Amino acid sequence: MDIVVENITKRYGQQRAVDNVSFQVKTGEILGFLGPNGAGKSTTMKAITCYLSPNEGDIKVGGVSIHDNPETIKMNIGYLPESNPLYTDMPVIDYLKFIAELHGIEKSKTKDRIREMVDICGLEGEKHKKIAELSKGYRQRVGLAQALIHDPQVLVLDEPTTGLDPNQIIEIRELIRKIGKEKTVLLSSHILAEVEATCDRILIINKGKIVADGTAGDLRKKAQGREILKVGIENGNFNEVFKALQGINTVEIVDFISKSGNTFEVQSKVGESSKRAVFQTCVDNGWFLTELTPTETKLEDIFRELTAN
Amino acid sequence: MNQIWIIAKRELNSFFDSLLAYIMIIAFLGFTGFFTWLYGRGDVFFRAEASMDAFFGVAYWTLFFFIPALTMKLVAEEKSSGTLELILTKPVSDWQFVSGKFLSILLLILISLVLTLPYYITISSIGPIDHGAVWTGYLGTILMSAAYISIGIFASSLSSNQIVSFLLALFIGIFFHLLFSMIAQSFSGLLGDVLDWLSISSHYQSVVRGVVDSKDIIFFISIVVLGLFGAEAVLVRRNLSDN
Structure with a gap:
């Protein structure tokens, strides 16, 4: 019914x-x-x-x-x-x-x-x-x-x-x-x-x-639009890593979260995913990848965004 | 009809569960019994005749005050506790809801009146009694009660506060009970007639006296229907935009 x-x-x-x-x-x-x-x-x-x-x-x-x-x-x-x-x-x-x-x-x-x-x-x-x-x-x-x-x-x-x-x-x-x-x-x-x-x-x-x-998935996708990765890389020079990440052609913005731990926030272009490319870059340069986590937009954020003015 | 009965049954049960019904019945029997048998002036022994007039005279006033006390919670309580929404989203129409409430109190009054039948039996054993007058007396009392129950339900639907409902029912009731007939005496002509016709007391008296006229019956039924329609209209009003 x-x-x-x-x-x-x-x-x-x-x-x-x-x-x-x-x-x-x-x-x-x-x-x-x-x-x-x-x-x-x-x-x-x-x-x-x-x-x-x-x-x-x-x-x-x-x-x-x-x-x-x-x-x-x-x-x-x-x-x-x-x-x-x-x-x-x-x-x-x-x-x-x-x-x-x-x-x-x-x-x-x-x-x-x-x-x-x-x-x-x-x-x-x-x-x-x-x-x-x-x-x-x-x-x-x-x-x-x-x-x-x-x-x-x-x-x-x-x-x-x-x-x-x-x-x-x-x-x-x-x-x-x-x-x-x-x-x-x-x-x-x-x-x-x-x-x-x-x-x-x-x-x-x-x-x-x-x-x-x-669906919950739909809403997330709609609000998110682009992939955000938290990337941790060791063994590399901070500036080199930063440049290399920025050099990946699916990446829009790279931001560093902490300089000492060499963790970065990598935001991809709309509709693109950079996970493979980040991994490949590390392999090519012999860097050690300690973290590769997709940051999910929480439904809470969507909700707040949609209902707050 | 089934829904009306289910609602009336629940209401009646809750009256008996909460002791309110017992208190009301005992108080009613106490009042009417006292004034019928013991008061001294105007009781059966004072009159030295086998008649129920004393009883009906007291019942007329007792019920006038008791009925609003019973009806005041009927709709007001459901409004304030939110159960109105619960019941009206079941397969129950507004009209069935209001009629079920009406029926419950009418049954309670009938039970009280049945319990006064021993008065009748006792008095009729003392001396020759006009049986017809007793039965029309009961009929008049039931009709009058029905009218006040209906007015009480209407008053109860207007407020979600029980005290307000009680006072409102008394306020509306006193016009029919006393004021219309009093005012009617100071007017002659059409206005006087209309006011006299509106008075419950004059219709009640004519029924109790033993004259059962269809005009009186129609009067009481119209009051009942009007009151219930009024209450239904108030409930339906929740749907109006400027509310």
């Missing part, structure tokens, strides 16, 4: 929270929705889940428009809202039963589904406790369980791993990846590592507009 977002705009008063945003999520794809706080991630998710309707534009989930038939869309979506609101006065089991009833799950299957969710989300020890008594991490699991209970085709998760400890984060990520193989998943986060670890594709949004769209 695809999600197709077509030119949606959502205004709050004068401010445009989401400004003419379009994108698609295909079945079996996990899309990471990335952006600083207040970028419009949650608003877009609220529009997809039919809580808010956009001022302009249309969203189709499985070909059904949010304007025509929101009830059908709601049946097919599992949604974990941002602050994970729950009826805290209810015990976990009762709460899950309530949600299952709302989704129209048959009575005979409800028990099995709840047991399955309790298993998957690791709620066995807490299932009879009131939600108010649970820690934040367990509440988050209850939130996930309620989103998954009706086995939805589309999963919309707004910051699913906030409040979890590292072990739980890994578990939840694995769970999301497992689910994402057959279903359509849209998850938002402001943690880059998380999106990179979980998602097939990344969408970066800032001030209501999409500023980047692609």
Whole structure:
């Protein structure tokens, strides 16, 4: 079941929270929705889940428009809202039963589904406790369980791993990846590592507009453009080495990092790689190559570059 | 209908879990019982006749104050805790949500009223009682309660603060309960008639007196529908741009 977002705009008063945003999520794809706080991630998710309707534009989930038939869309979506609101006065089991009833799950299957969710989300020890008594991490699991209970085709998760400890984060990520193989998943986060670890594709949004769209690799390539190598060379005269490196015809700029250790930063021309040439130069001159490391542009840098002004 | 029932059931359970329902029922039975049997002036023994008038007179005022206390949290709490977003992104429409809330309190009131049936049984064993008047009295009380529940839900949808919702419900309610009929007395002609028609007390009195007129029923149902539509409209308003 695809999600197709077509030119949606959502205004709050004068401010445009989401400004003419379009994108698609295909079945079996996990899309990471990335952006600083207040970028419009949650608003877009609220529009997809039919809580808010956009001022302009249309969203189709499985070909059904949010304007025509929101009830059908709601049946097919599992949604974990941002602050994970729950009826805290209810015990976990009762709460899950309530949600299952709302989704129209048959009575005979409800028990099995709840047991399955309790298993998957690791709620066995807490299932009879009131939600108010649970820690934040367990509440988050209850939130996930309620989103998954009706086995939805589309999963919309707004910051699913906030409040979890590292072990739980890994578990939840694995769970999301497992689910994402057959279903359509849209998850938002402001943690880059998380999106990179979980998602097939990344969408970066800032001030209501999409500023980047692609896989983690794509984004890196786009921002990087050129190869940067950290090169360490011993046994050679510093100036000679410097000149020889600059003489390589794929090299654009050579910069030295430390004079004593003879380490250099070699930046290649756009689209070229200088690794082989650097190695060959060392061999030809009888120098000892101690380091040849490609410096990767971090996603953090891309993110900062795209979202800061 | 199913969704409405599921929401009403959850709400009713939470009332009983939080003791609020028990407190309300005990207080209601206590108040009405005291004024029906023990107060001295106006109670059954003072009147020396087998009638439930004393009970309905007290219930009229007790429910007026109790119902806003029950309805104040219905929407306001869901708004402030964010569960409104959770529930409305399930396959539940705004209308089903509002109606489910309405149904839950109506059921709670019905339970309270069923528990007052022993009064009726006891009084009817003391002397000859007008059975018809008792049943229309109950009918009038239920209709009046429905109207105030609806007003209460509307008030609750306007704010995310429960106290504000409570006071707002009382403020709107007092017009229907008392003020319209009072003001109507000082106006003659059309304005007086309109105000008198708007007054819940005059419709209530005519039903309780044993005259079940379709006009009265239509009046109460219109208040219920208006209140619920109002609450739904307030919920839908989250979609408007200048909000």
